[in-house]
Amino acid sequence: AQSVTQPDIHITVSEGASLELRCNYSYGATPYLFWYVQSPGQGLQLLLKYFSGDTLVQGIKGFEAEFKRSQSSFNLRKPSVHWSDAAEYFCAVGTYSGGGADGLTFGKGTHLIIQP
Amino acid sequence: DADVTQTPRNRITKTGKRIMLECSQTKGHDRMYWYRQDPGLGLRLIYYSFDVKDINKGEISDGYSVSRQAQAKFSLSLESAIPNQTALYFCATSTSGGSYTGELFFGEGSRLTVL
Numbered sequence: 001a002q003s004v005t006q007p008d009i010h011i012t013v014s015e016g017a018s019l020e021l022r023c024n025y026s027y028g029a030t031p032y033l034f035w036y037v038q039s040p041g042q043g044l045q046l047l048l049k050y051f052s053g054d055t056l057v058q059g060i061k062g063f064e065a066e067f068k069r070s071q072s073s074f075n076l077r078k079p080s081v082h083w084s085d086a087a088e089y090f091c092a093v094g095t096y097s098g099g100g101a102d103g104l105t106f107g108k109g110t111h112l113i114i115q116p
Numbered sequence: 117d118a119d120v121t122q123t124p125r126n127r128i129t130k131t132g133k134r135i136m137l138e139c140s141q142t143k144g145h146d147r148m149y150w151y152r153q154d155p156g157l158g159l160r161l162i163y164y165s166f167d168v169k170d171i172n173k174g175e176i177s178d179g180y181s182v183s184r185q186a187q188a189k190f191s192l193s194l195e196s197a198i199p200n201q202t203a204l205y206f207c208a209t210s211t212s213g214g215s216y217t218g219e220l221f222f223g224e225g226s227r228l229t230v231l
Binding site: 009032034036042043044045046049051090092094103104105106107108109 | 149151156157158159160161164174206208210218219220222223224225
């Protein structure tokens, strides 16, 4: 079965600084990979996804992520964070079989705090 | 209006009560899912449905049941609620077949507190 590890429970970054959130997955084949963001009191919004092609994926709000098969990683990056980026970030992995999958498997999340 | 709508958004109930959380979608998707979110545990899959006649258990289905009343409606029931079912519950949908990309589209969540 697939699994996702987000090693950092909390990360604090100064506004304007760069950001990298780590994600490692376990799955035997090429996975579908996702990053979702959850702002306080809100549902989950998709930031970006990877399922084939270019391993560097651009998303919304200035985020990008790079799929590295050799490291089983899909780290999320942003060159300069804004106070509005404070939120919970979830990495997720999905598998494809017969036209669909059994939903996504999520990591436990990384809570991002932005310092002024 | 939201594409995936959950009701109620907030509910406080007592131990032993029966609770139903409802989800409806206007996205026309075949697949629907119920997840539970707990602090520090991320989201865990409770049940999922590929169509009206296809219901599947997820990782943590014990204590829960579901009903897929129509393509657009998927309800989650707690037959006898207990305090450790206090959580934030999310409904989600996805496409299937040739247009499948794995992406889930989420509702805004239903916060359930069991006293």
